């Protein structure tokens with residue numbers, strides 16, 4: 327079992343910008359991660375297995391639906407608390423944060439925002455408590471960056487819908503109890519449907535051989551003439567904007583989460599550099615190593631400021647999708663670069679599972695791809711500042 331010596335960097339005294347509640351939420355999540363995640367996660371990642379036993383703990387710490395109102399089982403917290411939770415959880419592992427992002431922003435959020443009262447009451451408390459785990463099916467084998475081209479579809483059969491198609495690269499799919507699935511109706515309009523495990527014709531084969539996000543289960547969703555009850559359609563929003571609205575919430579959490587992974591890599595490299603002796607001196611005394619550390623703490627601090635401001639805007643309901651996209655792109659790119667530099671600072675030990683850095687680095691290769699690739703996010707900013715979409 328690994329000993330967790332993590333110390334959080336706060337170079338610009340940003341804690342002064344946080345409320346008592348924010349600090350309490352962050353400390354509680356940090357303590358829980360130190361106790362339940364970092365000691366075991368390397369083993370699970372090596373075995374490519376999701377640590378299912380931590381689901382109850384994640385629910386107890388409030389990581390499933392942090393900002394969903396308490397009447398539906400959520401924690402009723404603000405957006406900065408949600409962000410801080412994701413930061414602390416991804417400090418442990420991006421795959422564990424993924425499970426929380428999917429559950430909160432991609433399953434609970436659409437049911438809360440686009441569902442009716444019966445659907446909210448039926449699903450949200452069970453998702454908040456971890457009794458149910460959910461997944462989100464948008465990506466298809468032939469439609470990743472361009473989800474609007476999806477071919478998964480449903481037909482109105484009078485007393486039910488008949489769903490056909492397939493989704494791939496779906497986090498939590500292999501064991502999810504429910505899936506929020508995006509599919510086209512007979513007119514080509516996109517809607518969200520809640521598909522439950524056990525419905526005839528619905529299967530969730532697991533995706534193996536991943537070098538990244540190994541402690542998170544990924545799979546396909548296959549729909550072969552699945553009869554979906556009519557009451558399982560999310561009635562209050564349709565069109566591509568509906569799934570993209572969920573992505574805004576998840577990308578916001580990822581922007582914070584990536585800081586956690588970066589902080590863990592920086593902290594590990596700093597400690598190692600002070601202890602590791604070469605040429606009769608700690609390697610931290612060499613200018614080239616100091617340059618790496620100086621650049622890391624600078625980038626982490628800039629990312630912390632970006633997300634804090636974005637959190638304030640989200641709390642005021644003023645953050646635009648393009649602002650969220652920028653923070654996701656910037657912070658994940660920042661974390662990936664820091665992980666690569668930190669890994670080098672540990673020399674040969676950098677590739678060992680004794681340290682968290684290589685695992686973070688490999689995880690971040692998924693994080694920079696999912697929820698919109700780095701390049702798609704560049705195009706979103708490009709479109710926002712020029713007014714000209716360059717996707718097609």
Ligand code: TGC
Nearest residue numbers: 424427464470471473474497566567570571647696697698
């Ligand atoms: P476009 O024509 O720009 O927009 C279509 C409609 O959507 C509206 N819209 C939004 N609405 C709400 N929130 C947003 N963020 C929105 N962005 C756009 C837009 O106004 C329009 O509405 P309307 O009424 O005019 O029709 O769409 P496009 O087809 O050109 O595509 C735009 C693009 C490329 C930016 C978008 O499709 C995109 O973001 N692609 C990336 C795909 C992606 O991020 N997939 C993520 C899959 S889920 C996932 O990865 C989970 S990982 C889980 C984990 O483990 O953490």
Ligand code: FAD
Nearest residue numbers: 462463464465470471495496497692696697698699701717
């Ligand atoms: P493609 O869209 O084929 O892109 C390939 C390359 O082309 C990329 O570099 C991309 O940037 C570039 N590209 C594409 N279009 C353009 C363009 N217009 N201009 C310039 N460059 C372009 N999806 C879900 O729905 N639910 C999930 O839970 C989920 N979990 C995931 C978990 C993991 C571990 C991974 C790896 C992915 C997950 N995804 C999920 C899917 C993820 O969102 C997609 O992989 C991502 O959106 C990219 O789609 P793609 O893989 O098809 O790549």
